[in-house]
Amino acid sequence: MNRFEYERAGTLAEAIGAEGAFLAGGTNLLDLMKIGVQAPARLVDISRLPLTEIEPVEGGLRIGAMVRNSTLARDPQVLAKYPALAEALLSGASAQLRNAASTGGNVMQATRCSYYQDPLSPCNRRNPGSGCGALGGETRNHAVLGWTEGCIATHPSDMCVALAAYDAVVEISGPEGARSVAMAEFHPLPDAQGAGDAPLAAGEIITHIRLPDPGAMARHARYVKLRERTSFAFAIVSAAAALAVEDGRITQARLALGGVAARPWRCRTAEAALLGQPATIETFTRAAELALEGASPSGANEAKIRLARKIAIRALERAAAGTPERLPALPASLFAGDDNG
Amino acid sequence: MTFNLNLTINGTAQQIALDDPRVTLLDVLRERVGLTGTKKGCDRGQCGACTVLIDGQRMNACLALALSYDGAEITTIEGLAKGETLHPVQAAFVAHDGFQCGYCTPGQIMSAVGLIAEGEAGLDPERVREGMSGNLCRCAAYAGITEAVLEATREMSAQEGTSA
Structure with a gap:
């Protein structure tokens, strides 16, 4: 792992626009740093930001980005109205990882494409212009929809699949202000060159996930x-x-x-x-x-x-x-x- | 730059000076504090050998950046027994041969303590197995582990009943 500077953000204002990689639960980022796929010069620890509420709003829910996956899966409001979200969360990772992983981090997690995870393989997502090692390789975990020759990786989250079905919206804050994006459109599809544009601009941070009322589908x-x-x-x-x-x-x-x-x-x-x-x-x-x-x-x-x-x-x-x-x-x-x- | 890390480990407040921000909680426990009961297996969150309780929640110490948990209460395998009296989960692992080589055992036991505290698996062996899936055992002592967790669950709920 590369040496990095460490800084803890105490407030959202401190986090927005901070230079470096955001560290929340760390279950994905630290793993990628250990294997040399990510090497941020600076880590901004956002794990203590006060974004830990699950609040009812307008018949739906607003989930703070720092709510842990296990907390979200156990929430009585989620179990009652969004059971497919709880089931998706509980079908992913292990109990230990769910206790550490955050809602925002789950959305931002990297692909588990094994060529992305191997720094010696070409990968347009990790190293733009280097090619795609997965093409012609082991593709059990790779895409069958929306892929290009530039990148055939899949997003690995279970939680996001349920959120997309529930019409969830990702709330984002950044130096230029706040914006919202539908969960189903948040992650870019690849273009001919590679993974496509980053879902967040520099300094932007996911603050909440908003879920509308599921009504009779609950x-x-x-x-x-x-x-x-x-x-x-x-x-x-x-x-x-x-x-x-x-x-x-x-x-x-x-x-x-x-x-x-x-x-x-x-x-x-x-x-x-x-x-x-x-x-x-x-x-x-x-x-x-x-x-x-x-x-x-x-x-x-x-x-x-x-x-x-x-x-x-x-x-x-x-x-x-x-x-x-x-x-x-x-x-x-x-x-x-x-x-x- | 030196970082001052404050942790309460098995009930004892400790201040640890870190000269490097990269240190994981697992390495703090093993290399800086000398508590080698917590094991390093894969070091990537896949095997569960490093499971400890952080503020009462079971987590992989190998994927916990120590600085991120400044101020936390940590419980490791060394903090379970009361003197010579084993914790009910430890006693149940002995009684049910919940191990062979023993390398994964501290993580298995800490994970089981967390699972029982969560209170969701109860006495359903399928829920226990699912809840313990983050702990691998290369010796495949899984049958004994499941029995041990079930017995410890029974024992601890009986103890709760008597003390209430």
């Missing part, structure tokens, strides 16, 4: 995640789904996919096609086809397209069946008994 929302082992593994593909069903017909629908692109992939065409339809496997199958429209393998990962369709169908089925009173023992898992939905 108790019909699930997260489903396929991974190589049932716990403590990143998604190969995942899906967050939320539905409102009246008299057997779908009146509101949300669907977002994880593990398939450089951002959580919101499936608006599929959502539109669900409206007014009966909540049946046929309807969900058609929606899943639309959700993966335009998908193409970025390597030997064509199977991910079929898997993502199936995971989307399962998430919609589970959402239609209703969220269980208590989240299952194995959150978001496909491999469990009836108790697991």
Whole structure:
């Protein structure tokens, strides 16, 4: 690890515009610094900023960027109204990491592309213009939507997939003032040269995540995640789904996919096609086809397209069946008994 | 530049002068304070061998920048037993052979103490296994570990019942 200057920001005003890399929970940044992928000259510790509230606002919630992932997953308001968010959080990382990781840091975490994580491999995201080591390589964790020859990495967050489905908005403060961006559009898609523009300008910081009222979808929302082992593994593909069903017909629908692109992939065409339809496997199958429209393998990962369709169908089925009173023992898992939905 | 780090470790307030900001909490414990019970496995948050309680929450000490936790209360494996009397989780790991080589054991035990305090897994073995998934055991003593955590949960709730 490179030597760095360390400074702690006590207030948001001190953090905004500060030069250096922001340190919150540290679970991703310190790891990347240890392996030489990140080498900031200066760390600005924002872990003590007073952004730790989860407050009800306008029927929804406003979540401080320093709320820990475990705190967010346990929050009674989240469990009652946004259960797919809790399920997504609990399906990610380990209990120890969730106790340290922050909400803002989860959004800002780097891709787990193994070529990005290997300083000896070419990587346009880490070292613009050097090429993409993942092309023609091991691409199980790589994109099938929205990728270019410049970069085929995926965003690894589970939390962001649920947030995108729930129409969450990222609140940002910076030297030029405050702005808001939809979670589903926050992470840039790659361009022909590489990862695309950074989601935050220099000195900008995520302060909150805002969630609108889910209304009748509150108790019909699930997260489903396929991974190589049932716990403590990143998604190969995942899906967050939320539905409102009246008299057997779908009146509101949300669907977002994880593990398939450089951002959580919101499936608006599929959502539109669900409206007014009966909540049946046929309807969900058609929606899943639309959700993966335009998908193409970025390597030997064509199977991910079929898997993502199936995971989307399962998430919609589970959402239609209703969220269980208590989240299952194995959150978001496909491999469990009836108790697991 | 020297940084003064204040930590309360196993109930004792300590001031540690750090000449380098890069030191992790794990290295402070092992190299500066001499508490080598907390183990360094992967050093990347993947194995759980370095698990300690920070302000009562289980975390990976290897991914905790020490300076970031200035003022925190740390509990390590050395802080669990009361004299010669083992903590119920320690006693249960012995009773149920919750280890073989023992390298991951301090992290397993600290993680289990955190899990039981969280109070969400209860006596459901599936929830215990899921809640302990951040601790790897290369000897694969998982069956014994699960039994030990379940017994310690029972024992600690019984103790709570008697003292209440």
